Amino acid sequence: MSGTATGPTGEAGDGARRAAGPPDSPDEVRRRLENVGYLVDEGLATACFLALRLHRPVFCEGDAGVGKTSLAGALAGMLGAPLIRLQCYEGIDASQALYDWDFPRQLLHLRAAEAAGVTDVEGLEAELYDRRFLVERPLLQALRIQPSVLLVDEVDRADDEFEAFLLELLSEYSVTVPELGxxxxxxxxxxxxxxxxxxxxxxxxxxRCLYHWFDHPGFARELAIVRSRLPAVSARLAEQVTALVQALRSEELVKPPGVAETIDWAEALDALGATELDAELAVSTLGSVLKYREDTERARSMDLSAVLALRAAGA
Structure with a gap:
C-alpha cells in the first residue's frame, strides 16, 4: 500500500494551519502525514517531498478508494494550507476551471452608472473588467492563494484539449486574462x-509530474488504517472486517473494495452495535462494501465463516 487516509479530508483546520514550514526530508514528510492521519510508505513520502522541493505535481493512479484523493487533503493539513479542488468531468473546459466574469454584477454596475449619469464610456467599460467582477475558478484560486494545495481529481475524465491546457498551466504556473494581463x-x-x-x-x-501508483494495502497496514480512523470500533471487529475485505479482493469482482469501503463497513457494523462479525451479519451488510449485484452474489457464495475462522486462528 502506498498511502491511505485515516482522517478527514478537505480544507485544513485551525490546528493544521499552525503547522511548521516545509519538511526537510522524506522521513519528516512521512511523520507529518501520519500526524494528520494519513499513512504512507517510503515511495510516496519521497514523491511528496520531491513535489514540495521541486514544485512538481504528483500524479496518482490506482483503483478508486485507495487514498489518492485523500492525499491532497492530508498534504493541506500537513502544510496548514487551504485545499482547492477541481473535479474533472467529460466536457470541462478552461473557463470552467480557470475564471469567468460575473455578468449579473457587471450589468448592475452598468445600470447604476447609467442612473448616475456617467458619460465616460471608456472608463465605464474598463470598470466592468475590474478584479472585483472576476469569478475565480479552482485553477486561478490556486495560483493566487499562497500557499495552497490544488487537487485535480479524476483528470482521466477530461478530454485531450483540457489535458493540454492543464499541461501548459502546470508548466508555467501562470495564466493570461486578456482584460487584466x-x-x-x-x-x-x-x-x-x-x-x-x-x-x-x-x-x-x-x-511533467512525479508518478505514483496506489495499490491496495496488505492486511497489517489496512488494519492500522481502520484502527486509526475508527478508534471506537473493537479490535476484534476491525480485524475481522479487514480480513474479509482482503479475501473479497482475491476474488474476481467487478469492483474490488477499496480501503474507503473497508472503513465504511466497519463503521456500519459499529453503528449496528456489533463488536465482532459472523457470516450472517457479514452477508446482511454487504451493501456497505460491495456496490455491484454480481459482486454481492459472488460474496454470498464464499465460505465467509471459513475466512473468519482462519483469522481467529491467527492465519
Whole structure:
C-alpha cells in the first residue's frame, strides 16, 4: 500500500494551519502525514517531498478508494494550507476551471452608472473588467492563494484539449486574462492529480509530474488504517472486517473494495452495535462494501465463516 487516509479530508483546520514550514526530508514528510492521519510508505513520502522541493505535481493512479484523493487533503493539513479542488468531468473546459466574469454584477454596475449619469464610456467599460467582477475558478484560486494545495481529481475524465491546457498551466504556473494581463503564482501550489485509469492520460502530462501508483494495502497496514480512523470500533471487529475485505479482493469482482469501503463497513457494523462479525451479519451488510449485484452474489457464495475462522486462528 502506498498511502491511505485515516482522517478527514478537505480544507485544513485551525490546528493544521499552525503547522511548521516545509519538511526537510522524506522521513519528516512521512511523520507529518501520519500526524494528520494519513499513512504512507517510503515511495510516496519521497514523491511528496520531491513535489514540495521541486514544485512538481504528483500524479496518482490506482483503483478508486485507495487514498489518492485523500492525499491532497492530508498534504493541506500537513502544510496548514487551504485545499482547492477541481473535479474533472467529460466536457470541462478552461473557463470552467480557470475564471469567468460575473455578468449579473457587471450589468448592475452598468445600470447604476447609467442612473448616475456617467458619460465616460471608456472608463465605464474598463470598470466592468475590474478584479472585483472576476469569478475565480479552482485553477486561478490556486495560483493566487499562497500557499495552497490544488487537487485535480479524476483528470482521466477530461478530454485531450483540457489535458493540454492543464499541461501548459502546470508548466508555467501562470495564466493570461486578456482584460487584466498575466497572473503568475510567486510560489507554485502543491499539485496532486488523480486518475482512476478510465483512459490513458497522455505521456506529456505524466512527464511533467512525479508518478505514483496506489495499490491496495496488505492486511497489517489496512488494519492500522481502520484502527486509526475508527478508534471506537473493537479490535476484534476491525480485524475481522479487514480480513474479509482482503479475501473479497482475491476474488474476481467487478469492483474490488477499496480501503474507503473497508472503513465504511466497519463503521456500519459499529453503528449496528456489533463488536465482532459472523457470516450472517457479514452477508446482511454487504451493501456497505460491495456496490455491484454480481459482486454481492459472488460474496454470498464464499465460505465467509471459513475466512473468519482462519483469522481467529491467527492465519
Amino acid at each position: 498575466t497572473l503568475r503564482a510567486t510560489t507554485p501550489p502543491v499539485v496532486v492529480l488523480t486518475s482512476n485509469r478510465t483512459r490513458e492520460v497522455h505521456d506529456a502530462l505524466k512527464r
